[in-house]
Amino acid sequence: MLNNSQYIDKLRSSGLRPTKQRIKICEVLFNTHKTFHFTINELVKRISKLTNDKISLATVYNTVHAFKNKGYLKEIPINSDQSYFDTNTSHHHHFYDETQKDLIDIDDADVEPVKINTRIPGKKIKSVEVLVKVEDDKS
């Protein structure tokens, strides 16, 4: 929920030039109360609903990767033919509804901390992600 000049500052401060494409994508991704999950394809649709000047597909890919690298987005690992991204970068886990192909946040308060009692020598833990697959309960 920032305004454009705040996005400009944010982009600049992380070393990204505030181009009009990036500012527009910031608006689409971050001008909302609720965070959300998206595929590139879905993002392209959201963008085209909000603007007349189209942004090329390559730029959408470039920007999403840049934002992911800067920590503005997370990528969620699931078995899918396409990548899923998350505007919620705080620590949390997911339900994945394989029927609806829909990712749903699990509030971190609803998950007991995951304890891993083993390590890999020479490696440090970067992230711990829980994916809970769900399906229709026909019973």
Add this chain to the structure above:
Amino acid sequence: MLNNSQYIDKLRSSGLRPTKQRIKICEVLFNTHKTFHFTINELVKRISKLTNDKISLATVYNTVHAFKNKGYLKEIPINSDQSYFDTNTSHHHHFYDETQKDLIDIDDADVEPVKINTRIPGKKIKSVEVLVKVEDDKS
């Protein structure tokens, strides 16, 4: 660690015709003490090392999917351009070394049970998978 006639029984009992391709793939996948993770590409290489009659790529894909559907294999969700499969179908979680692009089993005894204190109405839990991403520890 079964012999061919046992694979034949296993395939028949799950409604899959025991073709020579499927039996060969069973040998490659299950004739080993240790379970392992693989991509289709890696599996094709393993197969060609163990046999002279080549198996077509389409058959490898078909067979892996059939085995997955029958529960002989699991697919592991990670962010990768290719799918990862696991011959270890017992309940367990994974380290993923993003540098080496290597999946490593976490013994289930080394993970405290994951407690999810929320549900999605009308859906039942199919699986709970933990992915621990690791990277080189330069410190």
Add this chain to the structure above:
DNA sequence: TTCTACATTATAATAGTTCTAAACTGTTGA
């Protein structure tokens, strides 16, 4: 043995993503 449904195969098609290289633009500093 004959029949048929199932399986294999080579190859084409698909689709998400990345690459290329030319045109464009934000920023810097003279």
Add this chain to the structure above:
DNA sequence: TCAACAGTTTAGAACTATTATAATGTAGAA
């Protein structure tokens, strides 16, 4: 102010994992 340059955008091509196609082959039933 504005030239210079590095960073960015873009259309389209290329890439690659996976799936579809449709013809041929085969396991198992009768």
